[in-house]
Amino acid sequence: MAQRREAETFDLQFDTLTAPFAVTVGRYEDGRVGEIFVNSHKRDQMFDHLARDTAILMSFALQHGATMESLRAALTRDANGNPLGLAGAVLDAIGEAA
Known part of the structure; x- marks a missing residue:
């Protein structure tokens, strides 16, 4: 990816028990998504570490040929198609914003 690139940041509420996550x-x-950063507003908590590591893995997958659609389809969802995990919620939010 280029040193300077277009980026957008938004808040995402995933779990009602935690503060929102900041997604960049x-x-x-x-225009393709090439990297994702996710942080909890409660820094250095377990959710923050999990969120950051999940974003790194999604970024690596995107940079090595995975598509947003394939990642979204591969993640766990409920009977209504709603994401059950943070990664699915992040990818859905990015897809809706596109």
């Missing part, structure tokens, strides 16, 4: 999405010049 970096894009390639053609």
